[in-house]
Amino acid sequence: MHISFTKHNPEISQSCKAVTEYLEKENSSREKEFENFMDEFQSHKLSEFDKQIEKQNLFFTTDExxxxxxxxxxxxxxxxxxxxSSRAKESESKFFILNISPSKEELEHLNQIIDLELKSNGFNQKEIDILNQTVKGEQQLELIKNDLMHQCLREYAKEVMKEYADNFNRDVYSNxxxxxxxxxxxQINSETKNELERLGINRKDPEYAQKFQMIREQKAAELxxxxxxxxxxxxxxxxxxxVEEQRTYKANDKWVSDNRKINREIKLLESEKGNxxxxxxxxxxxLHKDRTTGEIVREGLKKGGQQYHIHVIVSRYDNCPNARYKGSISPLANHRNSKVAGKSAQVGFNRDQFFKKVELNFDQKFRYDRTQSYQKFNEQKKIRTGKKVRIENLGKGFSSAITKPIKNELYRNSGLYELQKLNLNSTISKELGFRVPLSIPKTPLEIAVKTIKSVITKISDVSKGY
Structure with a gap:
C-alpha cells in the first residue's frame, strides 16, 4: 500500500475547485460506457442513471x-x-490530498474477495463462462466487478481516515x-493564569498544562x-x-523522460545520411514499454492493468462550528518528541506509524496475508542507504521463509484448505463486521441473470430435441 501526501498551494488558489474538477475526468467515459451497455436492454432501462453505478461518479465522505x-x-x-478558521493565514495550505494506491498484489486479493461475493450471489464458474461467451456478457460481468471494487475501496478509505485522525493524538472541544x-x-484565560500564580504553579511544572486546562474549564463553567x-x-x-480506475504516464515520469531522450536520438540518426x-x-x-500492454511509454499513455486508487481531500481544520476554535492539523508536521509545560509529549504527525497502521488495517479488514510490509520496506531502505537498523530474530524469519511453501503444500493436501475456502465468505461477513462488498448493482445483475437463464434454457431445449 502506497500513500502519499500533497499539500495545497495557496499561491495558486485558495479553493480546492481545480482538484475536484480534475477528479471528475473519468465520469463522462463511465457514463458513456454504461449508457452504451443499456441501449440493447430497453426493458431494463431506467428513467435515470442506475443509482448504485452513479455513486462511482460522486465524491463520498461519512456522516455522523x-x-x-x-x-x-x-x-x-x-x-x-x-x-x-478565523485565524487562518492566506499563506498556509487550506487542505491536503491523500493519494492511496493499493499494490498489484492487494488489488488481486480484492479481486478474490469479489469473486467470492459473486459466487455467493449464484455466479459460479458455469455462469461466468456463459457470460464470457459474448461481448455483452463480459460487459455485464465487468460492470458488476468494477462496482464491487469501488465499494471495497470506499470502505477502506473510511478506515484510513479513522487512522488519520487517531494519529494526530489531538483533542477537540466536547460541546x-x-x-x-x-x-x-x-476573561477565562486571565482568571486561569491568576489562579495558577496564586497557587504557585508556573510553566516549568510538569502538570502545568493539565492544571491550566482543568482551571480553565472551571472558570468557563462559572460563566x-x-x-x-x-x-x-x-x-x-x-x-x-x-475512487479512480485509471492512471496515465506523466511528463516528468522517468520512463517518459528516458523515452523522450531516446526518441530524439533516433530522429537524429534517421535524419543523417548513411546506414x-x-x-x-x-x-x-x-525504449521503455508498459509492462502490461507492451506499448511504448509516452506522456498521456494509459497505464496497463488495474490502476485503482483513491484520492482524499481533507481540510486543514477540524469541523468545529465555531471558526475561532477550529484546530489546525497537518499531516506534514514532522512528528517529534517534545516537552509541553515541562512534560514529555508527542507532537506532529507520525507518518511511519500511520503507514504501518493503515497497512495492518487493510490486512485485518480483508484478511490479507502480507509478504512485503511498509516496515520491512523501510528497513531495507535504511540498509541500502547505510543507515543503522536493528535486525532481530533473523534465524526465525529465515526458517519461516524456507518452510512456508512446504507448510502451504501440506495445508492444501490436508483438506482444511478446501474447507476454509468454503467458509471464507461467511468469515468475511461475520468476523470483519461487514459484507465485502456491500451489494451488487441491480441493473447489470438483472441483465446478467437474464442472459444466463436464456443460455441455460436454450441448452435445455436442444437436449430435449426442440
Missing part, C-alpha cells in the same frame, strides 16, 4: 453515524472551502455549541460555558474522496 454520504463536485468543493465568545475567553475536551476522531474531520539502421534498432530496443 459512519454511513457513506455522496456529494456532487460543487457540494464537495464547498464542504472543503467553507471549512476554515462546540457552548464555547465562550472572544470577550469571555479573554455557563464549556471548554472541556475529548480526543479527536474521524467524525471531527472534513474530507471528501473519490544507421543498426543503431536505430538498438535504441528502439531500449
Amino acid at each position: 453515524i459512519d454511513d457513506e454520504k455522496y456529494l456532487d463536485q460543487n457540494t464537495a468543493t464547498d464542504l472543503i472551502d467553507k471549512n476554515f 462546540p455549541d457552548q464555547l465562550p465568545n472572544r470577550r469571555e475567553e479573554v 455557563g460555558k464549556d471548554l472541556s475536551v475529548r480526543k479527536m476522531t474521524d467524525k471531527d474531520l472534513v474530507w471528501v474522496a473519490k 544507421n539502421s543498426g543503431k536505430v534498432d538498438e535504441l528502439k530496443s531500449k
Whole structure:
C-alpha cells in the first residue's frame, strides 16, 4: 500500500475547485460506457442513471453515524472551502490530498474477495463462462466487478481516515455549541493564569498544562460555558474522496523522460545520411514499454492493468462550528518528541506509524496475508542507504521463509484448505463486521441473470430435441 501526501498551494488558489474538477475526468467515459451497455436492454432501462453505478461518479465522505454520504463536485468543493478558521493565514495550505494506491498484489486479493461475493450471489464458474461467451456478457460481468471494487475501496478509505485522525493524538472541544465568545475567553484565560500564580504553579511544572486546562474549564463553567475536551476522531474531520480506475504516464515520469531522450536520438540518426539502421534498432530496443500492454511509454499513455486508487481531500481544520476554535492539523508536521509545560509529549504527525497502521488495517479488514510490509520496506531502505537498523530474530524469519511453501503444500493436501475456502465468505461477513462488498448493482445483475437463464434454457431445449 502506497500513500502519499500533497499539500495545497495557496499561491495558486485558495479553493480546492481545480482538484475536484480534475477528479471528475473519468465520469463522462463511465457514463458513456454504461449508457452504451443499456441501449440493447430497453426493458431494463431506467428513467435515470442506475443509482448504485452513479455513486462511482460522486465524491463520498461519512456522516455522523459512519454511513457513506455522496456529494456532487460543487457540494464537495464547498464542504472543503467553507471549512476554515478565523485565524487562518492566506499563506498556509487550506487542505491536503491523500493519494492511496493499493499494490498489484492487494488489488488481486480484492479481486478474490469479489469473486467470492459473486459466487455467493449464484455466479459460479458455469455462469461466468456463459457470460464470457459474448461481448455483452463480459460487459455485464465487468460492470458488476468494477462496482464491487469501488465499494471495497470506499470502505477502506473510511478506515484510513479513522487512522488519520487517531494519529494526530489531538483533542477537540466536547460541546462546540457552548464555547465562550472572544470577550469571555479573554476573561477565562486571565482568571486561569491568576489562579495558577496564586497557587504557585508556573510553566516549568510538569502538570502545568493539565492544571491550566482543568482551571480553565472551571472558570468557563462559572460563566455557563464549556471548554472541556475529548480526543479527536474521524467524525471531527472534513474530507471528501473519490475512487479512480485509471492512471496515465506523466511528463516528468522517468520512463517518459528516458523515452523522450531516446526518441530524439533516433530522429537524429534517421535524419543523417548513411546506414544507421543498426543503431536505430538498438535504441528502439531500449525504449521503455508498459509492462502490461507492451506499448511504448509516452506522456498521456494509459497505464496497463488495474490502476485503482483513491484520492482524499481533507481540510486543514477540524469541523468545529465555531471558526475561532477550529484546530489546525497537518499531516506534514514532522512528528517529534517534545516537552509541553515541562512534560514529555508527542507532537506532529507520525507518518511511519500511520503507514504501518493503515497497512495492518487493510490486512485485518480483508484478511490479507502480507509478504512485503511498509516496515520491512523501510528497513531495507535504511540498509541500502547505510543507515543503522536493528535486525532481530533473523534465524526465525529465515526458517519461516524456507518452510512456508512446504507448510502451504501440506495445508492444501490436508483438506482444511478446501474447507476454509468454503467458509471464507461467511468469515468475511461475520468476523470483519461487514459484507465485502456491500451489494451488487441491480441493473447489470438483472441483465446478467437474464442472459444466463436464456443460455441455460436454450441448452435445455436442444437436449430435449426442440
